[in-house]
Amino acid sequence: MSTVQTDDRTTVVPMLDCSGITMSFGGIPVLKGITFSLEPGTVTALAGENGAGKSTLMKIASGQYRPDSGQVQVRGQHLPSGNTQAAYALGVAIVPQELASIPEMMVYENLFIGRELKNRFGVLDRAAMIEAAKGYLKEFGLDTDPKTRMKALPVGVRQIIEIIKATHRGARVLLLDEPTSAIAAREVARLVGIVRSLRDQGVAILFTTHKMEEIRAMADRVVVLRDGKLVSDTPLADITDDGIVTAMIGRELDQLFPERPDAGTDTVLEVDNLVIAAGAEPVSFTVKRGEILGLAGLVGAGRTELLECIYGIRKPVSGTVTVSGTTLKPGAPLSSIARNLAIVPEDRKGAGAVLSLSVLDNATLPRIAAFSKFGILSGRKRREAIGTVMKSMRLKSNGLDQHLDHLSGGNQQKVVFGRWLTGEVDALLLDEPTRGVDIGARSEIYRIITELSSAGMAVVMASSDMPEILSLSHRAFVMRELSVVGELDRAQLDSPTVQDSIFRLASGQNAAPVKDTTP
């Protein structure tokens, strides 16, 4: 299946050329002899399961890691390994998977860091930078104030800013490590536009994604990694979607979305007149046993804020949340956990995982009382319980004691999800549950979500992934500006024009209720 292009290598100097790259962590090989190159003016998708080695390869190509053996050349010049400065000077820019923005600095400062604009007197020209930043943000349809502090922004916006940062530096080789994991369809479309125009300017682009549509929309060519080996390198036109998936997971995937069982009748989660922030409309709804409620909307619509208010990470202005008949104390996660409420936050690195702790300890935290007696942690009990759950999540790690910062992004997500499942959960709040998760694991997570819901759990799922909302939910809300602006029942979700109605609601172009658009 692997057809390696070598024919025109003699005529064009490749922008990026990797040959025989191997790398191992603590004696465990992660990359096993990767050879490929990027031609100018091409877009290459790097596909592979979680932990296949995609990020590691990109880090090597951008000089962050020193490979054990092998060579990287940028435009014919040897890239001194482990030297990010040299990579930058040679024109390599990267948008890392785990965003590396500076939270305390403002948006425009982040955008211009390292190449600040100066005026005639050599003093920082803030006005010019702010103006330019505004323009860049507009290209993505964002009207964020460039003087906002980075840390005040949702992950999706931060991700867009990282993309802008990398694409406006005049890079010749652009590496995008899951650039779309936190952004919605509209922003993805903008990114596609930008990638195309950069390609036409001769930039060589390598990107990773777990979404097939994005590979189809952006790439000319697909390189597939499996377990650190390059298993396929073909022009996009020569390979089918199924072909890519099969190359990635080494077997055929039967069905991405499982059957949706019927919802029950008893109310589990009740949200009553919850006002997320001053000025927002109150939100009221109930979720029944076994019901999956989808939350759709654009980046910044308030889905995350709604879930945070329900769980107690954020204090609502007013309103109450009730789980199985007990009203929760606002702003107190511990009381929510005690009522069997669980959350998988959107911002994995900031709010989900403690990266400096092991898989075992991360998974212990929310259920710590169950794993201890008189405050002393039990050794075997928690190892067994957590081991079982992580196995059912098909976690790829080097044992339960591996630290989370050494896991691939998708596997971190599995830990952040799976850690709740060692105990009982009545209501589950999911915020982009498959962010950065590979297709095999995604079908796994969908299976788990539907199984949990059919076992009686009430689920609220915010997602920017349209198929996810459309296929899994029994009902969906569309949110805009911190308020719910529309509700779609199952029949409407099945309608062929549903994507259109959701988009119009989400972007505020539709004043009329959705009901009218159903056939």
Place this chain on the structure above:
Amino acid sequence: MNTIIEAVPALQRRDLKEIASGFLIRHIMVVVMLLIVAFFAYRSARFATPDNLTNILIAAAPFALIALGQTLVILTGGIDLSVGSVMAASAMAAAWTAKNAGDNPMLPLLAAVVTGLLAGSINGLIVSKFEVPPFITTLGMLTLASGIAYVIGNGAPISGLPASFGSYANTQILGLTLPVVLMIVAILVLAFVMKRTNYGLRVYAIGGNRLAAEIAGVRSRNILFSVYAISGVLAGLSGLMLASRVITGAPNLGQGYELDAIAAVVIGGASLMGGRGTVWGTAIGLLLIQTINNGLDLLLVPAYWQNVIKGVIIVAAVGVDVWAARRGSR
């Protein structure tokens, strides 16, 4: 190769050489320590005698307590600059009690512990509840507690104390003095607490990522409060033992000790950003510093040069550790 979680023993997959070099890298501080011990033993005949080792332990004990408290604070991402002067204030409070309350060894002990607890609780409250940065809070307490120490003694040391005041430092248990026993017990207890209890895991969690820990149900304010309170109590005990050694309360006692305590923690591999570090690491760091102090004394190196050498060794040791951590993580 990655393995799906299972009981696949890691051993099978690594060869022995990897393990050996991995071990050396992970325990680089132990190696550094052994090298330093070897050097002093080679240069000074008196260094490797049981008597001298006892001396090192005795000198280490007061530092050990504050370094252990400091470890907890640093694990949460904070810092406690006040421990040196809290030692002084506690020692003065204990000495004043001994002088005025007669020959009861319990009362000065109580005075020292309460003083330390009070200072630590104030730190903890201000840091956790009012979210004032720990550096500022404890810097304030450093000045305040030092002032209190002088106030208690009216600007002078308190001497002429009853003989029982010397019992804290000089009582022998199994051939070891009380402070040394206390040091060993404290290290063992805290090592267990940090590794095997809910409390320990929570301390690591809020230091690693406070928001994520809170979402997982950790009440971070309570934990933050507690580490400063513990640090205060340990400083109180430490101050008492130091004063007891000379049966005098001196208001300038413990001055600058906080820096050695912080150095010990950092040499032990803790990150000042929080979330990383161990009690064992601190114990090694502490012994390293005390060994250097002792060895340089034996070699009759002049005091000012001792500081220069110590400074170089501290930075070099941490440099080696950082280098090893980089190698080890890949």
